[in-house]
Amino acid sequence: MNQxxxxxxxxxxxxxxxxxxxxETLDLPKSTVSKLIVDLENHLGVRLxxxxxxxxxxxxxxxxxxxxxxxxxxxxxxxDQSFSSSHVRPRxxxxxxxxxxxxxxxxxxxxxxxxxxxxxxxIELGITDRPLNLIEDxxxxxxxxxxxxxxxxxxxxxxxxxxxxxxxxxxxxxxxLPRHPDDLRQGHVIVGHHSARTNRSLPARFEQxxxxxxxxxxxxxxxxxxxxxxxxxxxxxxxxxxxxFTIKDALTQGTLIEVLPDWRPTPYPFxxxxxxxxxxxxxxxxxxxxxxxxxxxxx
Numbered sequence: 476m477n478q479x480x481x482x483x484x485x486x487x488x489x490x491x492x493x494x495x496x497x498x499e500t501l502d503l504p505k506s507t508v509s510k511l512i513v514d515l516e517n518h519l520g521v522r523l524x525x526x527x528x529x530x531x532x533x534x535x536x537x538x539x540x541x542x543x544x545x546x547x548x549x550x551x552x553x554x555d556q557s558f559s560s561s562h563v564r565p566r567x568x569x570x571x572x573x574x575x576x577x578x579x580x581x582x583x584x585x586x587x588x589x590x591x592x593x594x595x596x597x598i599e600l601g602i603t604d605r606p607l608n609l610i611e612d613x614x615x616x617x618x619x620x621x622x623x624x625x626x627x628x629x630x631x632x633x634x635x636x637x638x639x640x641x642x643x644x645x646x647x648x649x650x651x652l653p654r655h656p657d658d659l660r661q662g663h664v665i666v667g668h669h670s671a672r673t674n675r676s677l678p679a680r681f682e683q684x685x686x687x688x689x690x691x692x693x694x695x696x697x698x699x700x701x702x703x704x705x706x707x708x709x710x711x712x713x714x715x716x717x718x719x720f721t722i723k724d725a726l727t728q729g730t731l732i733e734v735l736p737d738w739r740p741t742p743y744p745f746x747x748x749x750x751x752x753x754x755x756x757x758x759x760x761x762x763x764x765x766x767x768x769x770x771x772x773x774x
Contacts, residue, residue: 479551481515482544484508485523489541490750492531496613565758566595573618575671576701577745578602580721581773582618582766589765596758604671609750615759617748618766628748631763633770635742639719640679641731646711653714653734656681656688664713665690666704667697674699679716681738688738705731718743720773745770 487497488508498505516523523537533541573582579602586598607617609628623630642650650663659665659679668677678691696712698704705722708715708731725731747766749755755763 476514476518477511478515478518481511481518483548484511485515485537486541486545486548488512488524488531489533489537489545490610491613492611493613494531499613564595565593565756565761567756567758568597568599569616569758569762570599570601570614571616571618571762572601572603572607572612572614574604574620575602576718576721577618577620577770580702581769585769589762592765593758593761596762598762606672609748615749616762616766618745619748620743620745622744623746623748629751630746630748631767633745633747633767634774635744636718636720636774637742638716638740639722639726639733640681640714640716640735640738641708641722641726641733642714643709643711643730644732646708646713647732647734649711656690656735656738659690659714660693663693665692665694666707666713666715667692667694668704668716669697669699671699679714680740681735682740683738716740745774 484497484501484503484507487500488494491497491500494505494508498508501508512524519536519540521536521540522534523540525532525534578600582600589598590596601614606624607614609615609617617628618633620636653659653663656679665679668679669675670677676691676697678689681688681690694713696707698707701718701721704715704717705725707713708717708722709725714734719726722731726733747763749759749763
């Protein structure tokens with residue numbers, strides 16, 4: 476029995492809760508992973524996993540064995556990784572998930588440069604805003620904005636995006652230029668924002684020093700996508716508060732005009748996340764470093 480490989484297989488099954496996913500991440504046949512774990516159980520004389528047609532349960536012995544061996548496997552993988560030649564060309568597939576607005580406006584336009592630099596890497600890209608479990612959903616890298624909620628993931632800051640409140644010149648010609656956030660309550664229309672995850676309405680927020688003002692309307696249109704808010708503003712549908720990178724070109728061209736620049740809310744943070752207890756392959760490390768460069772220039 477290859478005990479070290481058996482332990483690695485067992486650890487990966489525990490982390491993914493799936494023989495199929497464990498086999499994929501280890502690049503082994505599923506039957507081999509299953510046999511190695513059976514061999515490990517026979518060697519130890521205990522049952523590590525309870526297998527049913529629907530799910531895998533970790534036994535008490537299995538939990539104890541994982542707790543005792545996971546750190547050893549992690550240290551060994553990190554040690555092996557340190558001997559990998561940095562000049563070896565990365566290859567293989569990376570599974571990435573990113574929110575809709577940064578995916579369309581920041582990541583996708585830059586991917587041709589990544590593939591030109593690393594032609595042997597393939598990316599399976601999901602563009603969603605739903606919460607993910609990196610291990611169970613079998614994702615290598617997740618890029619998200621906002622407050623971090625995934626406790627089991629390691630995270631690297633990518634920077635923060637500023638907010639801009641703006642409207643089209645035609646809209647401002649009709650409704651006038653607001654001088655204070657309270658001006659938006661009368662004689663103006665706001666393009667609202669509701670969460671794509673919870674559908675909860677999110678008011679426009681204005682901050683100046685310790686003073687905070689939130690305004691939720693009057694509103695005839697509400698959208699759940701940052702890029703769409705900019706399009707709505709271009710159409711003269713109202714005053715919009717959105718992330719600055721989504722309307723950078725429109726502001727430069729003058730098709731949108733910033734209003735209330737002294738009342739910008741707190742910048743919006745972005746992070747790249749990856750499984751905390753999993754060794755990062757060379758291709759994933761390179762991709763994360765590249766993403767950090769891209770977001771630094773874009774935000």
